[in-house]
Each structure stands twice: as structure tokens, then as C-alpha cells.
Amino acid sequence: MFVDREKELKILEKEYNHKNFRFCIIYGRRRVGKTALIQKFLSKKKGIYFLATLENEHLLLEKFKNIVADYFADEFLRKVTIGSFEELFLYIVQKNQKVTIVIDEFQYLAKVNPAIASIFQTICDNYLKSSNIFLILCGSIISLMYRETLAYSSPLYGRRTSNIKLSPLQFIYIDKFFPKKTKRELIEIYSILGGIPKYLEIFVDFGDIFAAIESNILDRNAFLYNEPYFLLQDEINEPTTYFSILEVIAAGEHKIGNIAKRLQKPVHNFTTSLQKLIDLEIIVKEVPITETNPQKSKKGLYFIKDQFLRFWFAFVFPFKSYLEMGNKEYVIKKIKESFDQFVSKTYEELAIDFVKEHFSLIRCGRWWSKNEEIDLVGIGDDYYLFGECKWQKRKVCMDVYQKLVHKSALIEYPQKKYILFSKSGFTQELIDFARNNPERLFLVEILDFIRF
Known part of the structure; x- marks a missing residue:
């Protein structure tokens, strides 16, 4: 189901309608709907779409070449050997056509070849700059995408003409997935899943929210059971520290001193990890709203920003031993006992949004x-x-x-x-x-x- 994203589609359409070269970076966390956005954009126009994967660079280039050959119906191109991405883009430019080129999961190209940003700098400067091609690079590993495409130190810095950071859907769009649910039920669903379209789609066919939790999150074979591992594995090098921090925050410890005390480590051991989680928008550091200098305030508290991770670290990660033995009933009982208290945090956030609007x-x-x-x-x-x-x-x-x-x-x-x-x-x-x-x-x- 494709919901909202009108602002992002307008950006892409505006870029596409330019008569000269345009270059857009799309990035955001896994499952947020980046590929769906691209599919929607390309649904009424032709384009070259290539999904990068973690495999040999020459195999990736061969697959990309075959997709380009299909687009231009060029059997000769399919049979010849292309030695580099530069050669393939030169071929496309020489066709002198308006073409949208999408490379999805671009970060995997960067993992396969650390020099890929420099290669695309050359492609932009030597071939695409004088064309009317619309190039879109899309990626899920936020830290790597930022480093390779957006950071000042990146060879691609200054080449893009637009960038889209795709965020989870806002609460006001959740009813599109659940048109028969009450607003109370929508808030409960949102407090568990946030605005991630893929997660919301999974809950659509369930009437009772606890049945949905049991089937889609607590079951060992469920799609969301180990989702945080997949979500964070590409972003962090030492999951033990980060998972421990998130578990302690989810349990109600929000001061850095208390977090360190629970983990029996000195405070300075966690400052870098906390900042990393903030940069990834997994947690947020809040200070009292009346603080005149928030950056220097010593009253900061840390909260998990992502609703699903907030739920998972409160009710799944601490009870893994029970769940691995199939004891979902015990965990559901624990969830029901404190569910209103858990939802209240999201309700407070929605209330703040409500007040800002009215x-x-x-x-x-x-x-x-x-x-x-x-x-x-x-x-x-x-x-x-x-x-x-x-x-x-x-x-x-x-x-x-x-x-x-x-x-x-x-x-x-x-x-x-x-x-x-x-x-x-x-x-x-x-x-x-x-x-x-x-x-x-x-x-x-x-x-x-x-x-x-």
C-alpha cells in the first residue's frame, strides 16, 4: 500500500522536468518505503532501475549492463564486455535520451568498492553534467550513505541537485492502513510500529492487537521477531554495547549516569555510543523545554525515538529466553500488565504534535x-x-x-x-x-x- 509521500513525489517530478542533468540522493532507514517511492515515481515513466547487492563488482556491472541493454533493446550491448561503470554511463549518455537512472541500495556498491564515490564523481563531471539524465542514488545504511554521498569529505559533495531523507509516516496517515479502527486503536498500533509502512501492512489483517503482537512479533518465525538485528547490523560494529544501552533505556533509565550504573561501566564509555544512536535517529536526547542553552544543559535525558525499537527492547529483547522456548503467553501477560503505561509515552508525543498544530x-x-x-x-x-x-x-x-x-x-x-x-x-x-x-x-x- 502506498500512502502519502506527496512532498517527495513533487521533488522528484520537479527534478525530472528539468532539461539538464539532475542528481538526487534518497536515504532513510530500512522498510521506510524508499523503493516504494521510486516505484511510484517510475510507474508512469520509463526508467532504468538497478538494485545493488553484496557481490563481486564485475557481476554487479554485468547485471547493470544487461538491464541497460533491456532498456535500449540492444542485444549487441548484452554480448560485449563493459569494463567499468564509466563506460556504461558513457554509452547511456551517447544515446542522447531523457533517462531516469536509479541505483538502489547504493551503499552496497560502496562496500564492494570503497572508491565508488570517486568513480561516480568522474561520471557526473565528465559524462552526465552536460546531459539531461536524472540520476537517483538510494540507500538504507544512513551513516554510509551520508559519508559516501552527502558529507563534505565525499567526492560527490556538491554534485547533487536535491536530496530526500525519507522519514516514517506521520500518525495522521495510519488510518489509511486501518480505516475501521478507532483513534484509540490507531494510537496503540502506532505506539508499537511507528510509521513504518512495511510493519503496518503486516498488522492489517488482525483484529485484536495482542493477537497481532503474538503472531507478528513474539513468534520465533515472525517477520519482526529479529528485525532490530537486521535494522542495526549494518550501522553499528559492536551490537552488544548498543543493544544493552537500548534495553536499559527501554526499562526506564534515561539519565546517562543511571545508564552507566546499570551497565556497571564509567559514563565516558557510553558518550560515543549514545551520540551514534542519536545520529541514527534511534534515540533522542531531550532537555527541559525552558532551557535557554540546550546544547550545554546537564539535564539531558535519553529516550528511544523509534516506536518499534522502543517496544522491542521493552518486551522482546528482555524476554528472549521465554520466547525461544515458545512461552509467548508469559510475555503477552507482561505486555498487557504495562501496555497503557507503554502507550502513554507515544500519547505524550502525539499531544505535543497536536498542540504545535493548534x-x-x-x-x-x-x-x-x-x-x-x-x-x-x-x-x-x-x-x-x-x-x-x-x-x-x-x-x-x-x-x-x-x-x-x-x-x-x-x-x-x-x-x-x-x-x-x-x-x-x-x-x-x-x-x-x-x-x-x-x-x-x-x-x-x-x-x-x-x-x-
Whole structure:
């Protein structure tokens, strides 16, 4: 199923419509939909598509040559020997045609031949620069793609005319996969899978979310059972350290000192690993939203950004011994016991996105001090907005609002507003209070304003 990506398709169409040489880099994590985007783009136009694999360079060149021969219906090309990528691109340029050339999983070419970026620099400068060819290089290993194509040190630096970093789908598009699900159910699914199209497609045919988890994640033969190993194996050299860090963060340790203490190692042993995980957008370092110099703040906390990895390191990796013995029932029981608490983190993130969309704010995020924390603080031009999110089975009552007001006193500002998010609604007392104070308190059930 192809969903959204309208912005990315417009970029590709704009590049394609140029009359001179264009060069686009597409990169992003595995399963995010890069190949599907390319397929959609090429669906109404001809193009040369080549998928690189980890094999001998001469075999790769031979396969690429045969694809080019098919495109131009040239049996002679199929029979002759082509000695280099430069020769093959020269052949294409001499055809003097408008051609889109896609090399998918380009990072594997770079692994096979470390000089491939320099080779493509030569191809761009000597052959393609004066052509009307549209070249697309696409890859999944983010660190390698950045180093080989985007970094200042890369021979290809300055040659691209556009680049697309493909991110997971936003929550607003998840209902395209599950049109009959309620918004509550969509949030639960999103908290497990995030916006990765391939993962979402796997859950489509399951009614009960725990049955879907058991069949598609906890089963030893399931597609997602060992997915993080495949996701991270090309990005990191020492999985033991990284997996241990992610497991500890998923278990609730967010301060670097506490992470180091749990792993019984000095703090300086983890700074490089944490930065690597941040660069890969697997974790994120947050500081209180009111910090004036976030880069130098010593209040940073680390959270797993990727929803599926957050779930996997909370409920799969720690229970591998049970799952390998086929004891899925025990793990499902553990998941059910803390599922609302797990989903609440994603609900807080969606609430922050909701507030950013509906209020005029300079910035918005979480806030904490040594003894207190507030789920959401939005900083406006002339007011602060304070929010609390409750993903629980009971209605939110007046006491929750009063506690939020009390905590907000820790941040001095003359004009304050409040917003409460609830999975299960609000007591009538709180609804009546909000109705009588429409400029002070806003109520949001799931992700919809309660209107008065």
C-alpha cells in the first residue's frame, strides 16, 4: 500500500522536468518505503532501475549492463564486455535520451568498492553534467550513505541537485492502513510500529492487537521477531554495547549516569555510543523545554525515538529466553500488565504534535526538575501552556487539573493556560469548569477537542 509521500513525489517530478542533468540522493532507514517511492515515481515513466547487492563488482556491472541493454533493446550491448561503470554511463549518455537512472541500495556498491564515490564523481563531471539524465542514488545504511554521498569529505559533495531523507509516516496517515479502527486503536498500533509502512501492512489483517503482537512479533518465525538485528547490523560494529544501552533505556533509565550504573561501566564509555544512536535517529536526547542553552544543559535525558525499537527492547529483547522456548503467553501477560503505561509515552508525543498544530507557539516539549515533571509545556509570545496526558481507563478529574496548576507554579510567568489530554474522557465537574473558563483550560479526548 502506498500512502502519502506527496512532498517527495513533487521533488522528484520537479527534478525530472528539468532539461539538464539532475542528481538526487534518497536515504532513510530500512522498510521506510524508499523503493516504494521510486516505484511510484517510475510507474508512469520509463526508467532504468538497478538494485545493488553484496557481490563481486564485475557481476554487479554485468547485471547493470544487461538491464541497460533491456532498456535500449540492444542485444549487441548484452554480448560485449563493459569494463567499468564509466563506460556504461558513457554509452547511456551517447544515446542522447531523457533517462531516469536509479541505483538502489547504493551503499552496497560502496562496500564492494570503497572508491565508488570517486568513480561516480568522474561520471557526473565528465559524462552526465552536460546531459539531461536524472540520476537517483538510494540507500538504507544512513551513516554510509551520508559519508559516501552527502558529507563534505565525499567526492560527490556538491554534485547533487536535491536530496530526500525519507522519514516514517506521520500518525495522521495510519488510518489509511486501518480505516475501521478507532483513534484509540490507531494510537496503540502506532505506539508499537511507528510509521513504518512495511510493519503496518503486516498488522492489517488482525483484529485484536495482542493477537497481532503474538503472531507478528513474539513468534520465533515472525517477520519482526529479529528485525532490530537486521535494522542495526549494518550501522553499528559492536551490537552488544548498543543493544544493552537500548534495553536499559527501554526499562526506564534515561539519565546517562543511571545508564552507566546499570551497565556497571564509567559514563565516558557510553558518550560515543549514545551520540551514534542519536545520529541514527534511534534515540533522542531531550532537555527541559525552558532551557535557554540546550546544547550545554546537564539535564539531558535519553529516550528511544523509534516506536518499534522502543517496544522491542521493552518486551522482546528482555524476554528472549521465554520466547525461544515458545512461552509467548508469559510475555503477552507482561505486555498487557504495562501496555497503557507503554502507550502513554507515544500519547505524550502525539499531544505535543497536536498542540504545535493548534496553538501559536515558539516551541513546545516536556519539562522536568529534580522532583517534578510536566508532560507538555508550550511557550507562546505572551503565555505559557501547560499540559498533562492521561492514557488510563478512568476519567480525568478536577484533581489532575489542580495538580498541574500547582506544578506550573515552578515556572514563573504571568499568563498561563492549561490543556488536558485523556484516553477515557473527563468528569462532569471538570467539563463544567472548562466550559466556564474557555480561555484558561482546554480538554482533549484522545486527540479531539471537547467543544462547548
